[in-house]
Amino acid sequence: MDYNAILQEIAEEVKPLMGQGKVADYIPALANINPNQFAMTITLFDGTQYSVGSADTLFSIQSISKLYTFTLALKHYGYELYKRIGREPSGNPFNSLVQLEYEHGIPRNPFINAGAIVVTDALMDHHPQSDIAYNEIRDFIRLIADETTIDRDEIVARSEMEHGYRNLALANLMKSFGNINNDILDVVQTYFNHCAIEMNTKMLSRSMLYLANHGTDPINGEVYITPQQAKRINAVMLTCGHYDASGDFAFHVGLPGKSGVGGGIVAVIPKQMGIAVWSPALNGQGNSLVGTHALELFTTKTGLSIF
Amino acid sequence: MDYNAILQEIAEEVKPLMGQGKVADYIPALANINPNQFAMTITLFDGTQYSVGSADTLFSIQSISKLYTFTLALKHYGYELYKRIGREPSGNPFNSLVQLEYEHGIPRNPFINAGAIVVTDALMDHHPQSDIAYNEIRDFIRLIADETTIDRDEIVARSEMEHGYRNLALANLMKSFGNINNDILDVVQTYFNHCAIEMNTKMLSRSMLYLANHGTDPINGEVYITPQQAKRINAVMLTCGHYDASGDFAFHVGLPGKSGVGGGIVAVIPKQMGIAVWSPALNGQGNSLVGTHALELFTTKTGLSIF
């Protein structure tokens, strides 16, 4: 397939959508970004990359980081992790407290905020100090993205903490149910640290290869997780990866994927490639408006879909 | 692959689970069934079938019928149908009124009861008379299952109606929001009629082929729906096919599937086969306990999975 041509077509076809949607505005660092940016990269199993747009521009990966922490926690704890989080779609906005209260502090899945905070807390059980815990997460991302320069934007991390009352509410509520072990401020700070990591679409699509290849990096042969764990991460991405629009994403795009409010989305075509797309303006459900559309165009044009 | 051997192994391995779970007991006709029954059939694109267990025994397909009515309504209305139902997982039990009220009478997806009742109502917009509407549904199922004897169990249908107050509550609530057009008693009766249809695993697995083959029957070449519609039905099955355990099913089985409280489950392996399994005792989420386990064993043993 002529992936270059397809990506060019997509870039052309999404242009009319530029200007729609709204960038995340709950912290200044994200609110001030130029919304009219676009990038898309696919990475094949031999390392070949095809890109269009600003594929070298770094942006805040935000909730995409939850995919990496979930993987890392599964490496450490395996199936035990599911005593502390579920894997069901939530049917509620990503930061709702309602369901968490009804379900006694066990978050529905690792991709809603509450679930990701529990995952971060689990990682801190080994490294209770916030900075060391963050370093472990960052180093794992550097490893799977094969890129040693990846790091957080400290201004974003600090700014999130200053506006993070709802996440602190979630963490305190879970602590009241006994589902947070470490100091709440440390856990939430670590969580914001990994959300503030910056990457570009080249790095992100590269980092998806182990999930497309049953847990093993197809380029360097490194085994990160078991085939079963990789398949199950993909399943959780498909059912829960886009908050309350996960069904819609599966419906329109038909691929396991994970989005972040920075405007990035990663997706996986099993046995074939990793994909990343970026455009900062978000739709009503908090996912990249242009990015979602670009991925739908990609599966339509290529006929690639898990269904 | 030696599918006969695999099915035999599965039948052997699920034996210790017989006796666990509980048959649906809200109507006598279902409550009196012998729980220790099991059947599983796969149907390939050339029509070859492999079965194990009581694959000729008819049982009540119940909510599996929602898959057929959803297909039929998409044939009639296409994308317009989504003005009346969503395609998001519900995060609530299958017959909850809570979400329906908060979301102003628009059911989350076509597989929760409220959604299936709206789909039935949509079909009755063409055939407002209950019996004719039922006949259209039944004939479509006969067509895709290639089996002219398929029909409903009238005792089950009547018995459901006698205990169907919660479904009547759902229908009345949606009517109050303007999302039911036809007479409520007729709509709910038609709904119970198609839920009371009886099939066996041979018929059910045969009837999945069009969904595995992008909308076209691979045996007789009949085009039922478009490739895009077929993929999207599969996506909705994956994210919403098992009520509040849909995430768990995707996680453990990794296939688009739909279950019914009669103990049946159908599943699709895109481009390869249709699958049906049956065992009447249900797990805590209302899905066949042994059936779910058998499907998990099947994807583990064959390595077939969409992820």
Add this chain to the structure above:
Amino acid sequence: MDYNAILQEIAEEVKPLMGQGKVADYIPALANINPNQFAMTITLFDGTQYSVGSADTLFSIQSISKLYTFTLALKHYGYELYKRIGREPSGNPFNSLVQLEYEHGIPRNPFINAGAIVVTDALMDHHPQSDIAYNEIRDFIRLIADETTIDRDEIVARSEMEHGYRNLALANLMKSFGNINNDILDVVQTYFNHCAIEMNTKMLSRSMLYLANHGTDPINGEVYITPQQAKRINAVMLTCGHYDASGDFAFHVGLPGKSGVGGGIVAVIPKQMGIAVWSPALNGQGNSLVGTHALELFTTKTGLSIF
């Protein structure tokens, strides 16, 4: 106290509020009423009445009828009635299904719609035929209001039934939990029949005397209920009589009261008088906007309040 002067003052002071609020518009018979009407009557224990405005104009008492059916059901069943309904404020709109579902079909109190439907069903346990059940209710109201002409507006009753899907949803939901004994359509029709009764403020304020006088009519000496029952009905009026604005009514008016969407409100000053006010336009919580204000003025001007 010069009640005539006080009522005149009130009528004058509420004039600027005329034009605010909105009449109930869910059925044509109520929607077409002239909103700029006002009446207020107080009835003392010796039968003396003071009125202002259109105190002879009949209007639909709607939910005020729930007070009479609640009294009648307490006469029949006493404390047993509380097995089927609670007496707690609901914290939700008057016709919500959410709480009813969480609390397994037991309505929070006799004044939300679900609770009033259960009360009507309880009355029909003696008189399963809708018309006879209605007649018993009507005759009781005639008795306590000392007015033999009181009856329902049949057009309103029929019209309510045609738009009563939400109440049918409530009734079906409660039936699914086993908390409705009689035929659903009959129960809901009887409920709409008593809601469609017409009275004026003279009749309504007269009918409150037994509640102001511990269960005994102070004029004719008739004992309707026990002192304890009367006090408790007043308590339930105070905490639950105005749906989700009950706290606000207690806060501003400080009297036990019950409102209806026809624009009427009745209130009780223990040991002193019955009060009725009417003005059709409703505030955001579904209570008479001018009526609520008039009652607040009355307690402010007279210093009469239970607190």
Add this chain to the structure above:
Amino acid sequence: MDYNAILQEIAEEVKPLMGQGKVADYIPALANINPNQFAMTITLFDGTQYSVGSADTLFSIQSISKLYTFTLALKHYGYELYKRIGREPSGNPFNSLVQLEYEHGIPRNPFINAGAIVVTDALMDHHPQSDIAYNEIRDFIRLIADETTIDRDEIVARSEMEHGYRNLALANLMKSFGNINNDILDVVQTYFNHCAIEMNTKMLSRSMLYLANHGTDPINGEVYITPQQAKRINAVMLTCGHYDASGDFAFHVGLPGKSGVGGGIVAVIPKQMGIAVWSPALNGQGNSLVGTHALELFTTKTGLSIF
């Protein structure tokens, strides 16, 4: 009336209930209390007190303190306070986050935990330092109870803070909606400080006189709040003073009252007296089991009731 005899009778009649219920056990300081204690005091407008049981024993007033902070905040802010809190019953447990989320961080009333935390935050707007804010509250209680020794139990206050994650969750959630102005830890610490104040039934019943007397202390003539404010506080006590059992308390006791998990309850008979009762074991709704019963006996025996 022979109040001594009545109180003796009550003490006798509640004896068989001793042993029922359960003391609050979320912090050790409360869990270790002897449940079989009882005290009751009434204070008349001339200062005469009648007591039975351990009326000199100090206990933790807990949520009764919310009544004093609510009064104090009304003194400071008047009607403006209602921009930040409502006055409707909540229909949910006292520490639920659900309603708070749906209603955008505005607590339903000043007596649920969220509401009391907002009230404490409002008091800290004048005195942002926790200790000074606490001192103002304590001094006001000393004033109205006419007892200069009243103070907090520091072990209880500290212990609450160590187990206060749910209250921290509430405070963070409200902060995310902009309804908390001061430092969260300081606000919650101040809140726990005033909950940890210790009083006995003599002090508590004395402190209710201003509410029974329209805002003015009947003994020393001090005007604390306006008559309207006092009546409205009584109204809020009646509709919201006992969490999700407020309707039940109004129904059975028929007086404005406020309870605390330390087992104390205060109540007001307008124009006549203040009442306090104490017994540590709680009923299922978190109110003193014996205390509630004693108050019901008191209104039954004396015929005193606002209805």
